[in-house]
Amino acid sequence: MMSQHRPNTPALLIDEQRFERNLARLNQRLERLGVPLRPHLKTVKNVELARRMLAGQPGGATVSTLAEADYFFADGIADLLYAVGIAPGKLEAAARRIADGMQLTLILDHPDAARAVADAAQRLDTNFRVLLEVDADGHRAGFQPDDPALVESARILANGGATPAGVMVHAGGSYACRDRDCLVRAAEQERLAAVSATEALREAGFEAPVVSVGSTPTATFAQDLTGVTEVRAGVYAFMDLVMAGLGVCELDEIAVSVLTEVIGHRGEHGQVLVDAGWMSLSRDGGTADQAVDRGYGVVCDETGRVLCPEVIVCATNQEHGILARRDREALKLEDFPIGRRLRILPNHACATAGQFEHFWLADPEGRPVRKLERCRGW
Known part of the structure; x- marks a missing residue:
């Protein structure tokens, strides 16, 4: 992906188009019901x-x-x-x-x-x-x-x-x-x-x-x-995997993701290491009790398209995420060369976004185009 903006990883990305669609969807629904938001x-x-x-x-x-x-x-x-x-x-x-x-x-x-x-x-x-x-x-x-x-x-x-x-x-x-x-x-x-x-x-x-x-x-x-x-309501603007598991949204309506980079392979396990661990994804396991456990996130390509619903972050350390398939088949490591950039759809938008001081608005092609601040603290 070519862009004048290349954030260091891990980075919080907001798909601007999906965000706007999510706002419009709930606004229209509440307008029909006659109650303000x-x-x-x-x-x-x-x-x-x-x-x-x-x-x-x-x-x-x-x-x-x-x-x-x-x-x-x-x-x-x-x-x-x-x-x-x-x-x-x-x-x-x-x-x-x-x-x-x-x-x-x-x-x-x-x-x-x-x-x-x-x-x-x-x-x-x-x-x-x-x-x-x-x-x-x-x-x-x-x-x-x-x-x-x-x-x-x-x-x-x-x-x-x-x-x-x-x-x-x-x-x-x-x-x-x-x-x-x-x-x-x-x-x-x-x-x-x-x-x-x-x-x-x-x-x-x-x-x-x-x-x-x-x-x-x-x-x-x-x-x-x-x-x-x-x-x-709040999470409706970003959506997340918990909302997808509830049937509130589809995977391609989730506006928030974490940009990460492949940093290693676990060849004997058919797994991949990325530089997004629980310090960026959070340790929220909100999908664990749902029909489909997504681990700590679903893996997308750099444009935000889901690679395969089976490919998830199966485990996290502080700064490391481990990618694997839910069905336990080995990943094709040649598809994950060192340095490849990926995006992770999170379980809980609030918990994941809360790990970051800034985020990047991304265009429909997934290109980070503008950096914005987020407030922190209590």
């Missing part, structure tokens, strides 16, 4: 790509760190949902950002956390805006929709000078689905959890204007979003 920016961590994700939407975004909030706020994206349960030790930092004009919304899922926010609201003279996290599937965090602690926490916030603005749900359990029907059910389960929790708050006298749901699988397969005011 609050994109999650934790995967892209770049303001140019964030602007593209926000195009045509109300302007609010989701972040997973205060460092992300600072980075995007500095470029004029002010309406930010910090979608991790607020640590009490971060409340002063949150208050400073609100005082500076950031429209920062927090989340929590326990009365003690609500007390910490209420106490900080009085101490710091800050009206924190808070969403109460609701659990739809036992995957991670959140109140049960009918838990009295949900309304109790809203009262604690309101009495302390903070604003219980509504609810948010993340159906992370959807990642365990194995067919379309399961994903459709997960999306409806997510919606029902959010709506029923909101009804409980409204019956208790709270306006609860925000009903926020989302994950890439449920956003993709939702059939009805009645009662929902916004959808959050």
Whole structure:
């Protein structure tokens, strides 16, 4: 591949055409369902790509760190949902950002956390805006929709000078689905959890204007979003092998990859060494429980075309990746000369992208054409 840009390997590449198609696909779907998108920016961590994700939407975004909030706020994206349960030790930092004009919304899922926010609201003279996290599937965090602690926490916030603005749900359990029907059910389960929790708050006298749901699988397969005011999704912009395994995308719709170079052969094993190990690919084994285990990534040629679905990264060391066939047949080593450049489609876009400070936008022929920064830190 000839190009004036030849990144050192390993390098993070974003296929710009695939990225744009992924955005358009979800935008069109949510437009049909009549609900706006609050994109999650934790995967892209770049303001140019964030602007593209926000195009045509109300302007609010989701972040997973205060460092992300600072980075995007500095470029004029002010309406930010910090979608991790607020640590009490971060409340002063949150208050400073609100005082500076950031429209920062927090989340929590326990009365003690609500007390910490209420106490900080009085101490710091800050009206924190808070969403109460609701659990739809036992995957991670959140109140049960009918838990009295949900309304109790809203009262604690309101009495302390903070604003219980509504609810948010993340159906992370959807990642365990194995067919379309399961994903459709997960999306409806997510919606029902959010709506029923909101009804409980409204019956208790709270306006609860925000009903926020989302994950890439449920956003993709939702059939009805009645009662929902916004959808959050992030990995949809890049896609990855986990999403492909769920049926959310095809392999040729994955926009993110890691550029790597062949550095050696393991002739006796019919395997190939590349310079992309777990420090660049991550050790996320997200496809291990799916119907097809992709190891640590699927191998493509330098233009981004899959060589053969059987050729994967079967193992990683810190800076070494080991390529092999899933069917255990030996690779033809003559097809992998030392110095050949390849691309690896990752299991988990967020985890892999998080290993890099920069990425390269690639054109339809796979040529890296422009280097862009990514924010880092917490």
